[in-house]
Amino acid sequence: MEYGSGGGGSGSGDHHDEASGSQRRKKRYHRHTTHQIQRLEGMYKECPHPDEKQRMQLSRELGLAPRQIKFWFQNRRTQMKAQNERADNCALRGENDKIRCENIAIREALKNVICPSCGVPPLNEDSYFDEHKLRMENAQLKEELDRVSSIAAKYIGRPISQLPPVQPIHISSLDLSIASFGGHGMAGPSLDLDLLPGSAASSMPNLPYQPxxxxxxxxxxxxxxxxxxxxxxxxxxxxxxxxxxxxxxxxxxxxxxxxxxxxxxxxxxxxxxxxxxxxxxxxxxxxxxxxxxxxxxxxxxxxxxxxxxxxxxxxxxxxxxxxxxxxxxxxxxxxxxxxxxxxxxxxxxxxxxxxxxxxxxxxxxxxxxxxxxxxxxxxxxxxxxxxxxxxxxxxxxxxxxxxxxxxxxxxxxxxxxxxxxxxxxxxxxxxxxxxxxxxxxxxxxxxxxFACLMVSGTSTRDLEGVIPSPEGKRSMMKLAQRMVNNFCASISASNGHRWTTLSGTNEIGVRVTIHKITDPGQPNGVVLSAATTIWLPLSPQNVFNFFKDERTRPQWDVLSNGNAVQDVAHIANGSHPGNCISVLRAFNTSQNNMLILQQSCIDSSGSLVVYSPVDLPSINIAMSGEDPSYIPLLPSGFSISPDGQADQGDCASSSSCNATGSGSLITVAFQILVSSLPSTKLNLESVNTVNTLIGNTVQQIKTALNCNSS
Incomplete structure (x- = not known):
């Protein structure tokens, strides 16, 4: 913005009064240069009212007449005064409106006093009796709390307040098993990624008010x-x-x-x-x-x-x-x-x-x-x-x-x-x-x-008959649901995740983030989460069927090295046959002690196929009905949703999938335990490994579904 002797501060008038004539020449505007305006603004911040000596110095320095300098400062002060007055007026007007609204609310409340809980007018009692009733209710609530606490203390053998904090159980064998899927040691240069403390599900936003x-x-x-x-x-x-x-x-x-x-x-x-x-x-x-x-x-x-x-x-x-x-x-x-x-x-x-x-x-x-x-x-x-x-x-x-x-x-x-x-x-x-x-x-x-969880019967097919009771079934269902919850939290784009984009095999690229995990039920250490999303011209139902079928698993599961898998345990998780929990065993592998826990779920809005390696002793713990809260899980899997376009048919039965129209959005996500040591830094080799892992998985999916051109 430029300031001068003209009104509004848009320019400076250079008035020339001739001694020999009485008429004033027509006003001519002079545009200040950027350097002149910057120098004048700097001087104004130091001294809004320069004296004659300072104005003369500015005149010589900037090549302007002293009168121009004088008028510029006058206009600048006038403009600042107007701006301050407008700001003050806005603030006062807002405060006045706020007070007026409060007064209206108070008058309406006094005019028509209605209890917000029951919707009827309160009884005409004075404040003493109202306060007395509240004190009695508080005393009753405290007695109820003490009674419940004493009952709970009988079962655990000590007062609730003396219970030690729960410590997670660390299973080192699972660390090695999961880490072997995604890395080949910790050698190599470290990658400068932010290490986040904990998972997104445990992070808490800065809330505006305390209780x-x-x-x-x-x-x-x-x-x-x-x-x-x-x-x-x-x-x-x-x-x-x-x-x-x-x-x-x-x-x-x-x-x-x-x-x-x-x-x-x-x-x-x-x-x-x-x-x-x-x-x-x-x-x-x-x-x-x-x-x-x-x-x-x-x-x-x-x-x-x-x-x-x-x-x-x-x-x-x-x-x-x-x-x-x-x-x-x-x-x-x-x-x-x-x-x-x-x-x-x-x-x-x-x-x-x-x-x-x-x-x-x-x-x-x-x-x-x-x-x-x-x-x-x-x-x-x-x-x-x-x-x-x-x-x-x-x-x-x-x-x-x-x-x-x-x-x-x-x-x-x-x-x-x-x-x-x-x-x-x-x-x-x-x-x-x-x-x-x-x-x-x-x-x-x-x-x-939840209805299936409450049914007392066990599944029709289980691991060699080793789900002995309804409690074992419920324990397996709780373990599988915790796996799904962890998977959803691991790929969220919330404030708790800072994703870094790597170059990948598709235009989206692979997004990675790392966390230092200390939550119960997850392996302690540094965990790498990686995910990408692809579009396929197939219906979500057909994509879900492909991932859920254990017979097609070797076509996309690069971790199984092409080996077939067998569904050795199966628990129904809803009326749709796709809503189920499975325990899978891979054939011809050196890790006979390692099983795969998988849960699939589907509804009209989309579907999930989530799985995690779990060792046999942990599966036995869950199937026996014991608390599965401390069985470590690092879930991977797929989220499948419609793409939101109008349905124009499905090319799943075609030999190729080059048609345009409605399709599916598939998010592919992996979690890998980089190290059991929380202080370990992520290295470039681990990132390259997971980048290759997702890239190969995406390529095998497209090849199996004849969608290489999508």
Missing amino acids: NGFSDMDKSLMTDIAANAMEELLGLLRTNEPLWMKSSTDGRDVLNLETYERIFPRANSHLKTPNVRIEASRDSGVVIMNGLALVDMFMDPNKFGELFPTIVSMARTIEVISSGMLGSHSGPLQLMYNELQVLSPLVPTREFYFLRYCQQIEQGLWIIVDVSYDFPQDNQFTNQCRSRRLPSGCLIQDMPNGYSKVTWVEHVEIEDKVPTHRIYRDLIHSGLAFGAERWLAALQRMCER
Whole structure:
């Protein structure tokens, strides 16, 4: 910006007054050079009011008239004063609006006092009796806690507070077995990669507030936000046309934004923000779990994360704003943090700080609503999240025989500051990647798994009859699910992973990251995670069948050296035959003590095939029904999802796969224990080994499926 003697500071007027004439010449503007402006700005920072001597020195130095120097400083001071006044006015206006909103909230609360938990006016009791009731409830809760603690202490033989911290069991034989798959020693130059402490699943974001960091006014405002969001969500759940329209391509529910803005005008001022994309979807279905159990899992962040391991990479409760009615799931309000993922290092995770509110509408009917909470403007986390949850959630209705009907709405606004990778653009922009259909499909599959977990019978085919009891079956299922959870965490593109791209056999390249692992159930030491994503013009179902079939495994498993494998144990994990747990044994190998634990799972949104080497003694521990929590696992495998394009047929039966159209996105991922010593540095040879391993695997997959040209 240039400053001069003219108004507005855009130039300097050079006025020449002639002594012999009374008329003023026409004003002529003089543009300052960049050097002149920089020198004047530097002088202004040191001295906004230069004296005559300083102005003369600047005049000689810059080749400007003293009058030009004088006018430039006058205009600069005027402009700075105007800028400061505007900033002060904006700050005062914002503070005034904030106070006005607080006053309105207080007046409305006093005008119509309603209990947020039960929805009825409170009794006319004075504050003394209210406080007395709370103290009595606290005393009862403490007595209940002491009673439960004493019962637990009888079983473990000592007070709970005296229990030592749990230490992971280290099995050195597994270190050697897994390391032998991926490396040939630790010789060679070290590679300068960041060593991350622990896995992504154990890392925790810097949260904006510590517990008990909110005032009563903040909590009252959160309650109002949650109540308004619940009303909007009920409208989205129960209204069909013209609010929701059926898509002509796939029959999905599509939100009519014009109708939405007309019905909910207060909620839509943010929709006009540039560079913001809206994703809205709705779906409903029946799940094998009663409503009360579902509500309990949704309100517990740990259970919620276990319910959706392929979608939720992290779930935490920041603070419980309201606990709701005692002994009921009606009225609890929590401020939570979620990180959602697509199983590929190419897709960044989505972060949300949001309020989760549950209300029982009637007997056997609950609504759970999520809505983003905007922190105060002076908070350092205000602009951290590029994603906002508009009122979203689900309606849970009890049905006979332990079933529930779930209607799910996902409604978010996304600011894509980082362009979506080309091969994932259709899947994400169509809303399928994070939409209601994916959530509901994952919920139905996991509820089927829980139902299988509770069935008392064992599998029809097991390892030479050595699964002796239902406890052994449940132990194997828990071990396999932990393997899947670790696999999903290892390929997440969350803040806990810093992926480094290597040159590879395809245009994507191989992404690698390393971690120092100390978590129970994983081998201690330095672990290398590597992954890549490829596109194939095949349906996800056909790709899943290829990976799951043990007869085709030698065609892609470079670690088996072409040897056949046998499915020696099999546990059903759902109604679909593809949802199962297998124990595989490779023939003609020198490692007869090593087996492969594999879990495959599939639903309408995608599928997984995850496997890990496990030694025979560890398998025997799990099959005997003992706790499998400390059996080390380093899972590898495949994530398969549709590419989001319109279905134009499948070329799986063709001799070649050169057709364009819908296909599959396959993420190939490996984990390798580089060293059992946590202080060991990663070397270039290990990286080259895993790069070659993934490259050869991808090439063998394409060759086996006749897709070398894709």
